Amino acid sequence: MMFLAELFGEYWAPIQTVTWTLIKIVAIVLPLMVAVAYLTLAERKVIGYMQVRIGPNRVGYWGLLQPVADGLKLLFKEIILPTASNKGLFFLGPVLAIAPAFAAWAVVPFDATMVLADIDAGLLYILAMTSVAVYGVIIAGWASNSKYAFLGSLRSAAQIVSYEIAMGFTLVGVLMCANSLNLGKIVLGQAGGFWHWYFVPLFPLFVVYFISAVAETNRAPFDVAEGESEIVAGFHVEYSGMAFAVFFLAEYANMILVSMLAALMFLGGWLSPVPFIPDSFLWLLAKVAFLLFLFLWFRATFPRYRYDQIMRLGWKIFIPITLVWIIFVGAMMQTSYGYLFH
């Protein structure tokens, strides 16, 4: 090590920082990829049991190797490039879909000390990254040069931009309570038992956040972007093989991300629900797993929304609810009951 330090001179410190950061990034992304793979299996199993089926059970014990088999199959499939497509952008689409889904994890704290980048504007950074995710869908839809793909991407873009507003307002409520944009400090502001978690004073915002999260990730019942009974498969209709798989992975990575954010901001993150049980990373995992189960449950339960009803729900119901509740929280903070909102 000393030899290397002398060799690189003043560049040694930055090189060390970059190397350590890269190792940490791999330590976050690898488990995330595994989680994404097994979320697909969990989805098929959960929906299977909800529909009184068994779900995948042929590959490995209890179907546990099914995601590996699916991944291998998609890897070996041919990626078909439509003749009339825009070649560069056609391949840029999947990349832009998955990159923000992973980049947002940089500021997510897993524990009081385990975080890649402990920045003050963490919440803003996450909002910025999730708002970039829409480009993957738009570019994929346009570059495919297909009507179904384009319609799907237009639907998706309008939907994501609309629900981002409601989602942003719910986060305003959280940062009013926490008095910080740092995700770690937001979690620590909820210390002292589950009745201190922000979902209690901000219950309407919690509900709006989670439904908007389902809409943001284009999941059922808001999956009109790929509504297969109307526009075949929406924006990724022209994609095959691994290019399609990347869109698939991005969708599931986004689901885990929004569930993680809901757990951190409304359900106390890694804090335990009662003071006499120690806080642990496992609590965070349990909360995220529960929220992900809700995603799967929704998909098995609700029929798809019609597009104009989605827009009505976002603009005419969610945004007014969040606005009213933010004003209510702000007003209550000025009264003697303000301690309830901290």
Place this chain on the structure above:
Amino acid sequence: MVFTDIVFYTLAAILLFAGLRVITTRNPVHAALFLVLAFFTAAGIWLLLEAEFLGIALVLVYVGAVMVLFLFVVMMLDINVDKLREGFWEYLPMAGFIGVLMVVEMAMVLGGKYFSPTHAVTKPAGYSNTAELGSVLYTDYLLPFELASVVLLVAIVAAIVLTLRDRQDNKSMNPAEQVKVRKQDRLRIVSMAAEVEQPIAESVAIDTPAEGKQ
């Protein structure tokens, strides 16, 4: 040269390239996407200047919302590139004049004594410029800030009023009325006496083989 310098020059090179491609590329969708890239790298440069709120807000507002709607429109337009290039020489003197004016202004800003690098102040690690901006906006600059928001609100309302026309051939439905519909509004349950069908099966059985013989 320190590490941040390398990052700065990389970002600056990408920014210049993207800016140049915005005006030289033929496809308007590509131009819009290069503009997105330019915004993104500009946000990176602002982060280097420790203006993290502005940098992230640039990505959030311009990249995440404005350019999405921009792309939305550009993708649906059928733009004739040749027609766009008509009158290039006609507009050149005016465009050149404005370009030179902007270069001179930037040179004055960069070369002036108020913007020399010695004025750059490095803040301590715990400094949050989001909180600082918020407290300044809502105390010292409350009136200008509120005025700006009112102007924006008026612009939003005006844009909607100017473009919203109630078309006569509009077949759109009102979802609010639709979700309020109850069973009684659509469905009428009539009680009827049970009808007993006449036994016609025998006549059919006789007719069928007769047709078959022909």
